[in-house]
Amino acid sequence: MALPTVQNTEPLMLGSGELFIAKSKDISNLAIPTDEDLAKFVNIGAIKENASLSIKDEMQDVKGANRGLIYKALKERNVTFKTGIITFNLENLYKFIYGGDFTDDTTKKVQTFSIGNEVAGKCYLIFVHTDKETGHKLTVKIPQALFIGEQQFAWGEDAVSTNYEFAALSTQINGKQKYVLFDNDYNDVV
Template sequence: MATVKEDTILLGSGDLYLGQVDPNATETEIQAALVNVGAISGGATITYQTKFTDVKSANRGTIMSFLTDEEVTFKSGVLTWNLENLSRLYPAKFTSDTTKKRVGIGGIKNVPINYLRFVHTKPNGKKLTVNIFKAQAQDGFDITFDSEKETVLDVTFKALSVTNKTDGNLVEIIEEI
C-alpha cells in the first residue's frame, strides 16, 4: 500500500488579502497594493462551476459537448472587525477622524473590484497561493452580534474574467515546491 505524503493533504486556513490592482500589474505592484483583511473564520472555499451545451444527433445521441460558461467563487469568513473592510468589499463610504470611524452603506452603485489573494501555509512551511485577478463581493452580508460567538462577516466573491489573459483568466493557484 502506498503512503500518502504529509504535504499532499491541505489542512487549515490562511490569510486573505485584497487590493485595488490592475489585473496585469507586476508582482511588486500587487504586493504593495494588497491589504491583509484580518483573521479568517471557518476556512475558505473555492468553487469552480461549468456549464456545457450538448450537440445531439437524432440517431446517435450526444456527439459533442462545448464548455459555454464557467464561474469561480471564493467564500470565506472574515473574523477581524474593521469598518474600513466593509468599504473594500461593498458599495460603502468609509470615513474616520480622531473620535470615530463611520461607514455608510447604500445608494452607492459602484461595487469595488479587488485583486484577491489567499495564502495558505502548509505544515512544511511552503505556501499555496490563490489569486483571483478581479474579485467582486456580490452577495450581501449579515452581521450578527451574539454574546456567545464571535462576529464573522461571511463574504462570497465572484471572479470576473480578465479579457486579455490567455493562461487562465479567472483564478490561478500556485504551490511552492
C-alpha cells in the same frame, strides 16, 4: 490492470489563512503582480476557517442527428470564493466591498460607515493558506473579483466577524481567459 492504491499527490485543503485585497485597476500586471503592485495590497482579514473556492460549469449538449450525444461544450463557468469566518475593519469594507460613505473622526475616535446602493468595483484577491505542519503554502489569486451575495455580521465572545463571497471575473492573461491562479509552494520549512 489494477489502479494504484497510494496517493502520490498532496491534497489541497483550504480553510484558514490570510486574505489580501487591492483594486484591480491599480495593479499593473494582473498575471504576476510586481513588487510595486504587491505593496498596494491590504491584509483585509484573517480567515479562521471554512474558506472555499467553488467552480461550477454549465455544459451544452451537442447531439448528432442520428448518433445521440456526441460532445459536451462548456457554456458557462462560474467561480466563487467564500471566505468563511473572517475578521474585518470598517475602512476595508468601505474601500473594497461596498464603496459606501466612511468617516474617521480621530478627535472623537469614532469611525462611521454607511451602506447604500454603491458598489466598490473590481478587486484583486490573494488568499494564502499555510499548512501548520509542513509550512507549505497554497496561494489562490483572483485577478478580478466582485463582492456578491449576502453578508452576515456575527457578534461573538471573541470579536465581531463576518464572511464575504466574491465572484471571479474572467481576465485576459497570456492570451487566454482565466478566473483563478494557484501557486502551491511545497518547500519544506525547517
